[in-house]
Amino acid sequence: MSIKTRLLLSYIAMIIIPVVLFGLVASVLANYFWGGQLGHEREAGKPFFRDTLNKRDELFAGVTFMAKYAPNQLTNHDMLTETDEQLKSVGGALIVTKDGNVLFASQSIDSMELPEYMREQTDPHSWKQFKKSGYTFDTYEFTYGDQSKGKLYFLANSFPFIQTGIYFSIAMILSLLVIVALTNGVLTFLVSRNILRPLYALKQSANEIKEGNLERPVQLNRKDELGELGEAFEEMRVRLYDSIRLQLQYEENRKQLISSISHDLKTPITGIKACVEAVQEGIADTEAKRDKYMKMIAIKSEQMDRLIDELFLFSRLDLNKFPFHFEEVDLRVYMVQFAEELRLDPRMHGVQILYDEKHDIPITVMADQEKLHRVLMNIVDNSLKYLDKEAKLIRLEVESGGGDVIVTLSDNGTGIEKEAIPYIFDRFYRADPSRNSAMGGSGLGLAIVQQIVEGHGGRVWAESESGSGTRICFSLPDLKKVGGDTV
Incomplete structure (x- = not known):
């Protein structure tokens, strides 16, 4: 997963997770603050404060109904006391007057005197009235059976609900802040750790490289x-x-x-x-x-x-400052001429030069004839130094196959030790430990061969066993295979 995707998912999570958690916390807080308000169990499926308000309204409506159709019942102190107990449980109170005198007042009212703010008959539901007594009130006028004037004062104490609502709001705000802070903190920690840990690894590797320690690999094992x-x-x-x-x-x-x-x-x-x-x-x-x-x-x-x-x-050659002059060369004809040249060389006295022409089909390569001649002569010179038998033999072979032309020069000399073969093309390398140059070698002949052959786009290798002679082979790209049969 890419870092861009991780960051995008973290941003989405920073929105979704707080919303879900806040919803769960809000549900828990609502049940805590409103579920058992005033010591009563709420009905299933309804918030308690709504049940409380409904019950209080029902009690007020019942008293109003009684005042309208049975006003004399409002003089029954026991009945009013029972009604007051019910109102008390829902934050309500009642005052009954007759001809302006208080006939009954709920126990939650401090005195039997009608409060001054009720006598003023201002807006009974105003916040001003609520601040004076903690109650809002409503009135209902009626007539007793003896034609005396009566008045009901219905008082509703909303302060516990408002106070609970304030606490609930504060708890909700604090919960939201805590949820957002924790969610962002945790997600930021996880995402930053996922990013910073490999950065610390890279920093440590950079310090080790600065100190010159380049052997310890950098392995993050990540796909981002x-x-x-x-x-x-x-x-x-x-x-x-x-x-x-x-x-x-x-x-x-x-x-x-x-x-x-x-x-x-x-x-x-x-x-x-x-x-x-x-x-x-x-x-x-x-x-x-x-x-x-x-x-x-x-x-x-x-x-x-x-x-x-x-x-x-x-x-x-090593500095690539020796130019090559390539031209098309029929290697079969070239090797025939080279074999004749070797037979006429005084150094080849007593050495049999064999070149087997296996076919008459031209074998064409792009080569620098002068440098190719240097390659062949260096290989021959190397063979001459180790020809130790009476019947000395150097064999030349050319064959084409697999897109390359293979040229082989083999001898029947002393051969090369197996462990020395990988090093014979190194500069100044000699198989003899004493590095005796009495045989005339410079130690650069085969190194030059390798440089020239590689400059032609080929490769060179050796096959030898001690006492059985040596085969030195090199390859050149076959012009017909590279450019097509029309060349």
């Missing part, structure tokens, strides 16, 4: 906007971790590169220096010895030149 933020944060952490790790690897590679260059340059320089010292100190005292030392200097210089050349080439 904060979950998306957490995923983005986790992706940032992973990228930073990989970037720093790659930077450290680059730094390590740089140190290794400097060490390797120093080592591989120092060996021929040491040889050259030794030869020069031999000539200077007169050790080479014959023409034959001088020629020997000069040839050694030339060989060491060539090794240095080749190392520097391969290092320069590798660095340009």
